[in-house]
Amino acid sequence: xxxxxxxxxxxxxxxxxxxxxxxxxxxxxxxxxxxxxxxxxxxxxxxxxxxxxxxxxxxxxxxxxxxxxxxxxxxxxxxxxxxxxxxxxxxxxxxxxxxxxxxxxxxxxxxxxxxxxxxxxxxxxxxxxxxxxxxxxxxxxxxxxxxxxxxxxxxxxxxxxxxxxxxxxxxxxxxxxxxxxxxxxxxxxxxxxxxxxxxxxxxxxxxxxxxxxxxxxxxxxx
Amino acid sequence: xxxxxxxxxxxxxxxxxxxxxxxxxxxxxxxxxxxxxxxxxxxxxxxxxxxxxxxxxxxxxxxxxxxxxxxxxxxxxxxxxxxxxxxxxxxxxxxxxxxxxxxxxxxxxxxxxxxxxxxxxxxxxxxxxxxxxxxxxxxxxxxxxxxxxxxxxxxxxxxxxxxxxxxxxxxxxxxxxxxxxxxxxxxxxxxxxxxxxxxxxxxxxxxxxxxxxxxxxxxxxx
DNA sequence: ATTACTAAGAACCGAGTAG
DNA sequence: TCTACTCGGTTCTTAGTAA
Numbered sequence: 001x002x003x004x005x006x007x008x009x010x011x012x013x014x015x016x017x018x019x020x021x022x023x024x025x026x027x028x029x030x031x032x033x034x035x036x037x038x039x040x041x042x043x044x045x046x047x048x049x050x051x052x053x054x055x056x057x058x059x060x061x062x063x064x065x066x067x068x069x070x071x072x073x074x075x076x077x078x079x080x081x082x083x084x085x086x087x088x089x090x091x092x093x094x095x096x097x098x099x100x101x102x103x104x105x106x107x108x109x110x111x112x113x114x115x116x117x118x119x120x121x122x123x124x125x126x127x128x129x130x131x132x133x134x135x136x137x138x139x140x141x142x143x144x145x146x147x148x149x150x151x152x153x154x155x156x157x158x159x160x161x162x163x164x165x166x167x168x169x170x171x172x173x174x175x176x177x178x179x180x181x182x183x184x185x186x187x188x189x190x191x192x193x194x195x196x197x198x199x200x201x202x203x204x205x206x207x208x209x210x211x212x213x214x215x216x217x218x219x220x221x222x
Numbered sequence: 223x224x225x226x227x228x229x230x231x232x233x234x235x236x237x238x239x240x241x242x243x244x245x246x247x248x249x250x251x252x253x254x255x256x257x258x259x260x261x262x263x264x265x266x267x268x269x270x271x272x273x274x275x276x277x278x279x280x281x282x283x284x285x286x287x288x289x290x291x292x293x294x295x296x297x298x299x300x301x302x303x304x305x306x307x308x309x310x311x312x313x314x315x316x317x318x319x320x321x322x323x324x325x326x327x328x329x330x331x332x333x334x335x336x337x338x339x340x341x342x343x344x345x346x347x348x349x350x351x352x353x354x355x356x357x358x359x360x361x362x363x364x365x366x367x368x369x370x371x372x373x374x375x376x377x378x379x380x381x382x383x384x385x386x387x388x389x390x391x392x393x394x395x396x397x398x399x400x401x402x403x404x405x406x407x408x409x410x411x412x413x414x415x416x417x418x419x420x421x422x423x424x425x426x427x428x429x430x431x432x433x434x435x436x437x438x439x440x441x442x443x444x
Numbered sequence: 445a446t447t448a449c450t451a452a453g454a455a456c457c458g459a460g461t462a463g
Numbered sequence: 464t465c466t467a468c469t470c471g472g473t474t475c476t477t478a479g480t481a482a
Binding site: 023145 | 226237239252303367
């Protein structure tokens with residue numbers, strides 16, 4: 001486990017140039033930089049070393065320090081999260097697990113009234129059946145947000161003496177792979193923590209997915 | 223002062239969408255997300271609120287949370303640092319303070335042999351005298367890095383029965399403002415923690431600088 | 445169900461200091 | 464100089480629990 005104060009220390013070392021180069025620094029100088037005591041700075045450096053995040057070479061005075069590839073990876077992950085926060089205004093990312101639907105998905109993908117519109121508006125003929133993804137409870141907030149975006153609307157229609165409601169679609173990606181698919185949400189209806197995905201492909205096979213597998217879902221909102 | 227664990231908590235809230243929207247969340251759900259106990263999650267939310275980083279609205283169940291502009295600013299600063307680490311491969315940023323030189327700067331800016339080359343290679347006629355910036359001790363590592371880059375070379379020459387050595391120049395910015403200037407480093411010579419800056423302008427006046435003022439120095443390395 | 449207080453234990457910090 | 468140990472004080476965490 002990564003303590004947050006160690007992450008901050010690692011970030012400071014990176015800012016001092018230790019990502020690509022060895023830097024020479026004393027625990028005292030580092031302490032000044034991170035606004036701590038010399039003892040704490042020393043302890044941080046020891047712990048960063050033990051965690052494999054930096055490499056150290058002790059000199060007679062000071063020490064040489066360089067961030068390892070693991071350390072760099074950790075910082076990169078952090079950077080990616082900030083990018084997600086500030087740059088991804090045109091998409092929402094959900095984490096969820098694959099579950100078995102109860103056959104509702106076949107509605108969308110087998111009624112001629114929907115199929116025609118899938119082809120018109122999304123440009124593909126859907127494989128019959130949807131992939132159901134259960135969104136982490138905590139991300140239901142984002143799901144609510146998603147419902148506020150326009151997306152592409154497939155109009156409702158009447159057939160076989162009953163009505164089929166309008167639905168909204170958003171182009172999507174599974175695990176960030178470039179395989180055509182889209183999420184489908186009923187225009188009206190209850191909140192649900194299950195997202196249904198349509199695609200021209202049989203997604204379970206294409207992605208080798210089984211119930212319970214975790215997936216990332218990136219949804220384009222414009 | 224901002225504890226690092228609160229920053230992490232704030233980041234998680236941002237990832238959950240609390241930057242632009244109110245999100246509904248319970249301390250338990252949040253605890254799960256940040257891998258802590260419910261009590262700790264609750265305490266974090268209280269502290270984030272007290273620090274003015276989030277706004278909270280308590281419901282009967284759960285609570286509504288939104289990151290404030292101060293909270294956003296804090297995250298943005300963090301993001302900027304990561305950008306500096308990963309994206310600024312073509313520049314180095316130094317922090318330092320303005321000091322009085324001992325007249326050496328006039329060398330570069332008054333000898334015809336240098337002046338001609340400044341005009342040729344940097345495109346300006348230097349104001350006589352340099353601005354001297356003392357780099358924070360700890361950033362000497364980066365200064366060493368800087369000396370490895372090529373930059374623009376002003377060739378040495380002989381005049382008045384002595385030799386004047388080659389120097390390296392790098393285009394630079396002070397406090398990220400678009401005023402033409404460049405740092406000058408002797409091609410050979412001792413390490414120093416003083417950087418000299420040449421410019422067509424009298425920089426002390428242009429930036430209203432006095433000894434002891436802190437400045438940021440952005441140096442272009444290609 | 446929820447938030448959040450209390451209290452005790454766990455983790456962290458830094459002055460003193462050895463090597 | 465340096466690094467890094469010990470140890471007492473402080474801060475953080477979480478089980479228990481009230482509201």
